[in-house]
Amino acid sequence: MDVGSGPVPNTGYKLEGVAVQLKAVDPLASIYSNLRACHGLCPPIAPTFAAAEELSSFFELNSFDIVHCCNALDHSFDPFRGITEMLKVVRVGGFVLLRHHPNEAEHGQYNGFHHYNFDSRDSRFVIWNKSMMVDVADFLGAQAEVECAIPGYVDVVIRKIRDERGSPDARRDRIKQYLQAFIEMSAL
Secondary structure (H helix, E strand, O other), X not given: OEEOOOOOOOOOOOEOOEOOOOOEEOOOHHHHHHHHHHHOOOOXXXXXXXXXXXXXXXXXXXXXXXXXXXXXXXXXXXXXXXXXHHHHHEEEEXXXXXXXXXXXXXXXXXXXXXXXXXXXXXXXXXXXXXXEEEEHHHHHHHHEEEEEEOOOOEEEEEEEOOOOOOOHHHHHHHHHHHHHHHHHHHHO
16 A cells, blocks of 8 residues: 555556555545546556545555555654554554655744654654654554664654554544534634
């Protein structure tokens, strides 16, 4: 799965001798679809709608071997929830691969899409902004192993070790939160 794929996935979709089944998702999928139609483009794989923070609402748990996200999670409303959701849909033993520019919110002065910085501190993956800093390995606990390096990008490999099951009411509570946010935005 390619999360936040943009108009077309940047992961590739073919591998010699391996049957690849790639699913690309992006919250702007309908906009990309309209742009492709206007320009007569037909990519081999087009994204469908899904936000990183709600992947388990769209896909079966433990259904992917690899979930990839490149330069998109730092644009999300809640990158911690996005990572948690990626781990929900990747199988135990599978990988979540992240690649982001370091500290984009700081460089962009927290304008536009970037509200979170991704960085490596002492080889540990941290997400931070002006009001908080979280070590992602500590956040995930025993659910996953996290490796991080900066060879120009913040490259993160998260290997899922075990499933973490949320309460049955958690999904209903999230939907209530989204509906409340929608109502508040509609009132503006």
